[in-house]
Amino acid sequence: xxxxYRAVQWNRHKRIYDLxxxxxxxxxxxxxxxxxxxxxxxxxxxxxxxxLMRATxxxxxxxxxxxxxxxxxxxxSPRFSPLLYNRRHFGVTMFLVALIHGAVAVFWYHGFGxxxxxxxxxxxxxxxxxxxxxxxxxxxxxxxxxxxxxxxxSHDFWLKNLTPTVWKTLHMLVYVAYALxxxxxxxxxxxxxxxxxxxxxxxxxxVVIITLHLVTGVREWRRDSRDEGQAFGEGWIDVGSVDDIExxxxxxxxxxxxxxxxxxxxxxxISAISNVCAHQNGPLGEGRIVDGCVTCPWHGYQYLVHNGxxxxxxxxxxxxxxxxxxxxxxxxxxxxxxxxTEVTPASIPSETSGDRA
Amino acid sequence: xxxxxxxxxxxxxxHHRRFLIVLLPVIGLLAVLVSFIxxxxxxxxxxxxxxxxxxxxxxxxxxxxxxPILSVPGSEGAPERQVLLITMGKxxxxxxxxxxxxxxxxxxxxxxxxxxRTMLTVKHAPTDITVAPNSPAREPRRTISLGRHRLRGxxxxxxxxxxxxxxxxxxxxxxCATLCIAGGIPPMFVTRSEAGERTYYLLTDSEGNGLRGxxxxxxxxxxxxxxxxEGEVDRWGDLLVxxxxxxSVVRE
Numbered sequence: 001x002x003x004x005y006r007a008v009q010w011n012r013h014k015r016i017y018d019l020x021x022x023x024x025x026x027x028x029x030x031x032x033x034x035x036x037x038x039x040x041x042x043x044x045x046x047x048x049x050x051x052l053m054r055a056t057x058x059x060x061x062x063x064x065x066x067x068x069x070x071x072x073x074x075x076x077s078p079r080f081s082p083l084l085y086n087r088r089h090f091g092v093t094m095f096l097v098a099l100i101h102g103a104v105a106v107f108w109y110h111g112f113g114x115x116x117x118x119x120x121x122x123x124x125x126x127x128x129x130x131x132x133x134x135x136x137x138x139x140x141x142x143x144x145x146x147x148x149x150x151x152x153x154s155h156d157f158w159l160k161n162l163t164p165t166v167w168k169t170l171h172m173l174v175y176v177a178y179a180l181x182x183x184x185x186x187x188x189x190x191x192x193x194x195x196x197x198x199x200x201x202x203x204x205x206x207v208v209i210i211t212l213h214l215v216t217g218v219r220e221w222r223r224d225s226r227d228e229g230q231a232f233g234e235g236w237i238d239v240g241s242v243d244d245i246e247x248x249x250x251x252x253x254x255x256x257x258x259x260x261x262x263x264x265x266x267x268x269x270i271s272a273i274s275n276v277c278a279h280q281n282g283p284l285g286e287g288r289i290v291d292g293c294v295t296c297p298w299h300g301y302q303y304l305v306h307n308g309x310x311x312x313x314x315x316x317x318x319x320x321x322x323x324x325x326x327x328x329x330x331x332x333x334x335x336x337x338x339x340x341t342e343v344t345p346a347s348i349p350s351e352t353s354g355d356r357a
Numbered sequence: 358x359x360x361x362x363x364x365x366x367x368x369x370x371x372h373h374r375r376f377l378i379v380l381l382p383v384i385g386l387l388a389v390l391v392s393f394i395x396x397x398x399x400x401x402x403x404x405x406x407x408x409x410x411x412x413x414x415x416x417x418x419x420x421x422x423x424x425p426i427l428s429v430p431g432s433e434g435a436p437e438r439q440v441l442l443i444t445m446g447k448x449x450x451x452x453x454x455x456x457x458x459x460x461x462x463x464x465x466x467x468x469x470x471x472x473x474r475t476m477l478t479v480k481h482a483p484t485d486i487t488v489a490p491n492s493p494a495r496e497p498r499r500t501i502s503l504g505r506h507r508l509r510g511x512x513x514x515x516x517x518x519x520x521x522x523x524x525x526x527x528x529x530x531x532x533c534a535t536l537c538i539a540g541g542i543p544p545m546f547v548t549r550s551e552a553g554e555r556t557y558y559l560l561t562d563s564e565g566n567g568l569r570g571x572x573x574x575x576x577x578x579x580x581x582x583x584x585x586x587e588g589e590v591d592r593w594g595d596l597l598v599x600x601x602x603x604x605s606v607v608r609e
Binding site for chain 2: 031
């Protein structure tokens with residue numbers, strides 16, 4: 001949470017995360033270079049520049065694959081949440097490694113000639129009408145451009161000023177970048193006489209990423225279908241029983257087929273807020289109440305449960321919903337209140353109340 | 358608060374700590390394993406070599422047609438060595454050889470060699486070139502015709518293929534090879550026998566002229582692709598030359 005912009009809001013977890021990240025990158029590239037330099041020696045040695053280009057590309061695509069797995073993994077099990085917390089630094093680091101690969105490739109393959117290196121990237125192979133001969137390098141440049149935009153806007157300044165919806169849409173381009181990179185490798189390196197292992201690893205990783213996303217999507221679709229609110233009289237929707245919700249936990253409910261809300265049970269009763277965090281659209285209903293505030297499971301952004309406002313001095317706000325309890329049933333008015341609107345929590349009848357947590 | 362809920366700026370819950378103690382080493386080991394596999398599975402980069410640590414000095418007759426070539430007399434009955442002359446970068450040797458065309462010269466540079474074929478990279482022309490005072494009499498180039506051949510293989514830029522790039526072939530290297538050849542490095546053709554033995558041919562047009570201008574433009578799209586060519590093959594000393602129509606290259 002922030003009230004002023006800083007380059008990085010460091011804390012212990014971020015420092016450890018970044019140290020391990022950098023150590024992993026250095027280790028990956030070092031192993032690749034050492035194996036490459038020792039496998040062939042003397043006049044049979046591979047050129048170190050070629051090895052560096054391959055080491056950085058291998059490292060970047062491995063990092064991107066892990067990044068794309070973290071999201072669905074954290075949705076399937078909260079135990080992966082610590083990997084998600086600082087994923088932004090993971091992404092920026094991955095971009096820097098990919099940038100080294102791109103810069104070295106342009107320098108090595110397109111430099112020293114009679115054509116501008118950048119122009120050469122797009123013109124030296126003009127077989128745009130052939131699949132096997134398709135120029136793969138422009139695909140890599142396009143992917144790198146997307147990763148650059150993402151890395152450059154990986155800061156809360158841009159998140160706030162672009163709005164979370166635009167920012168999130170922009171960062172969903174990571175899937176376009178991944179597809180471009182897979183094509184870059186498939187139509188480039190894999191077209192040469194290389195080991196089958198590369199194709200198997202690339203394809204296998206893509207299958208794992210797609211499967212994780214599909215499993216997560218199906219799981220959420222099933223949950224949404226199961227937990228869709230049912231109309232209850234005029235203007236209210238029955239979203240379930242208070243007994244379905246543990247203390248300081250929430251139930252995610254779909255209103256009118258599309259809008260997810262988080263119905264929290266807390267010490268003062270029942271409150272309903274938007275399920276979408278104002279920071280990065282994180283799923284608030286999968287969070288907890290910590291220190292009296294709804295806490296997002298992604299980055300720990302907090303909101304007061306009765307008005308959807310971040311506790312002062314923070315300024316984030318999310319929509320709230322009118323809520324009441326009849327018997328043991330929770331009823332929600334599907335019309336969202338403006339972000340930050342105070343709503344009195346619905347009391348749970350005393351004779352049946354009892355914490356389950 | 359719940360003791361199993363992770364918040365980045367709060368102490369790590371035991372539940373997560375136990376999981377991370379297992380997960381992080383597993384990710385690290387997998388990364389090392391992936392790196393090792395990817396690196397160890399790389400194809401053989403070839404035994405070409407560009408010796409930038411030491412210079413080589415050669416003496417012979419320089420010709421610029423079809424390309425800058427130094428013809429070095431063979432020793433003890435060996436055929437005359439044809440050494441292609443180039444300079445640093447993706448540029449041919451036309452510029453520095455024109456003033457000494459036809460002369461008997463001594464030239465110093467960095468040798469590029471693979472499978473017995475050699476090129477000399479002249480870094481400091483014209484300082485590294487001297488016209489020898491006592492030159493042997495000029496003789497016409499001795500050409501042995503080997504007949505018409507159909508060849509399957511790849512059009513290469515010999516500078517990279519013989520050792521500047523390691524590896525300097527295939528689709529990944531196509532852009533670089535195209536730039537090199539467009540910049541004046543003489544195009545060559547490599548074929549591979551079933552046993553893996555490579556044979557190199559210098560490419561010229563049907564008349565034996567160097568490929569330049571429109572003829573070169575017709576050839577460039579096929580560089581580094583698997584192709585088939587047909588032409589008259591000659592032998593000049595230790596060099597095979599294929600005289601071919603650059604417009605007749607067929608992609609395989």
